[in-house]
Amino acid sequence: MSYSIRRIDACRVGRRGADLGMADSSEAKVISERVSVAGQETKPKPKKRRRLKVAHPERCIGCLGCMFACSRVHTGNVSLRDSAIKIQTQGGIEGDFRVVVCRGCNDPPCVRACPVGALERKPDGSVVFHEELCTGCGQCQDACLIGAISLGRGSKPIKCMHCGACVAFCPHGVLTFEEVPS
């Protein structure tokens, strides 16, 4: 069948009671594990970090489903500005789309740039954002060459959590998860 839109199985994810439609059960599992780690501050058995990968940017159709999913899941509201993933055009929709999202660097320049330690690298390589420490200086934004950090309300960075909401709502498999080599 040529119909390539992915089947979505609704599943429940703990963070803020968000309901996500997940692309498949393995992705759903990863997300719920990650979310419960963040929520309970406990560390289950060691596992490899996973991060978003823009696997097939040339397959993007410009629906912006990923951007809506990101703001819907993380803010509850409808917004393009509050999305951590950005679909940019180059020469309008006649040109190619650019998918701009955090690469989950192993040595994240955004963390190094933050003068107050509001961005913290965890031992597994993930980066957490401590909003209460952030002064809104914007140095993290400048440090990221690919432009994956934008400043939202109160000039606080909108930082991708690699939760996978965008992956679930991409109808063309542009985005995937990858395991980070240790």
Added chain:
Amino acid sequence: MLRRVLYIDLGNEDAWVEERQDLFDQWMGGTGVGIKLLMEECPEGVDPLSPKAPIIFCIGPLNGMFPVATKMVATFKSPLTGELGESYAGGRLPLAARFAGHEAIVIRGAAERPSYISINNSDVKIKDATSIWGVEAQTAGMILREHEPGIGRRSIIRIGPAGENLVRYAGVVVDTYRHLGRLGLGAVFGSKKLKAMVISGTEHVEIPDHKRYREVYNKLYQTTVQTDVMEKYHDIGTSVNINVLNWLKGLPTKNFQSSSFPEAENISGEILADKYLFRRLSCAGCPIGCIHIAQLKSAFSTHHEFEVRKVSYDYEPIYSLGSNLGVSSAEGLLQLIDACERLGLDVMSAGVVLAWATEAYERDMITPQETLGVPLQWNNVKSYMNALEYIVRPPNEFYAALAKGVDYASAKYGGADFAMALGGNEVSGYHTGPASIVGQIVGVRHSHLDNAGYSIDQKAAKKQLSPEQMVDEIINEDNSRGVFNSLVGCLFARGVYTSENIIDALGAVGIEKTKDDLDSLGKRIFDEKYRFKTREGFDLSKVRVPKRFYETVSTLGKVDPQTVDEMLRLYRKKRGWL
């Protein structure tokens, strides 16, 4: 929810916002608010191309909120039909309006010199467009991109030379590849010296109950991508119907002289998809991606030098510039579509006008002197390209008449029996039977999308429907589409948005409605539109039906004029107009 109406006066170079909560409470949004504002703004009997005629844009409560709620509606007085003008487009337009914070935009007056409107959130500017007046629609978009903010989330709508020169069926190009195409909005822009409008914004929409919203969103998203409701649009696209209607004897060919085209396969959705399609796109907020873009590569020298054009195609342009002109090559078809895109013409009206002219030329009703030596013959793509240029910049009376539509041209040169318009609007690509004809006659904007009569005919081909049953279905669609067009959803997704789903979706954004509320809204919107139509002189009993409809075999066999008359009688009776 946002409830703001942005008023822009081009004459005074002024703009202001009014809170119109009542208006939206009563008329929902989209086409409901659009017709109400048109009644408020448009003086009775006004010349559609005078500064006093307004342009109104509206989105609805679901735009940006849910999948496939991706359209914006423009209402105006049509310079083609002289009554209700209404046109829809997607792209990024509704989303840009949503995040700029304007649910409705009213444009009054006319600018002194070529201008464009720039809207960035509440910042509204009227800027000089003298240097891009006369520039083709696509290029104008490219130039404006360099000057305006909001990359990736803005919408740029603009006219081409057709709109500037007041061709009565000039359209407005939306973000390239999408169009507010029908009924001459481009000419209304042109009459106001309005070249373009750029909208962008960074607002967000607060949702009252996040959990409920996500639940409803997921349900609708799953229905959209999982079921077969949308598959047709995803794969081959609307052009899948070329072969289907050809088999069903419903594909208008050579100005409706036939309802099947022996060479339909060459211009079918399947061939276009296999050989020319290189990309699909979607309107923002739609996971389907039904916008099909073909690559047209043509050599301009013998030394392997090529022009490459990216051309969007759909069923209607293939009918109007393909089968209906006897064009039997995909390359020829794509060239013609591309010409309309650059010039800013409505492809459907342009094709029907050329088809009438070809037949009139064949019958010697028009001379080579009048065509300036252009041999208007079936499948003569080069001639059609020349004719389109002449229509847009008319060098003589004949082409000036073509620029006013097929009703006008046939009144002047004869051939009304094969001048394929209903209610003054050039007809769409279906010769499926009586419901298609009646649907376009009674429809509020004389479009196949008012009530999908073509689809009722196809249903009747499988299961016998009486004229009365067909009329009931037409009325039902007339009314329910008024509701859907107030939200504003894409009609391709009407299968996803059942009444139940609409009620759920509205509830999730804080608008509580019952089925009865929606039914009565649909009826009220329809009545209001007819009030505008009759006020501006539309008379249902005087609609001219070209004889050609009764001469050519349709999907349901030859259509009997008495059936059409009977259905119109029943329609009036059921509407309470007898």
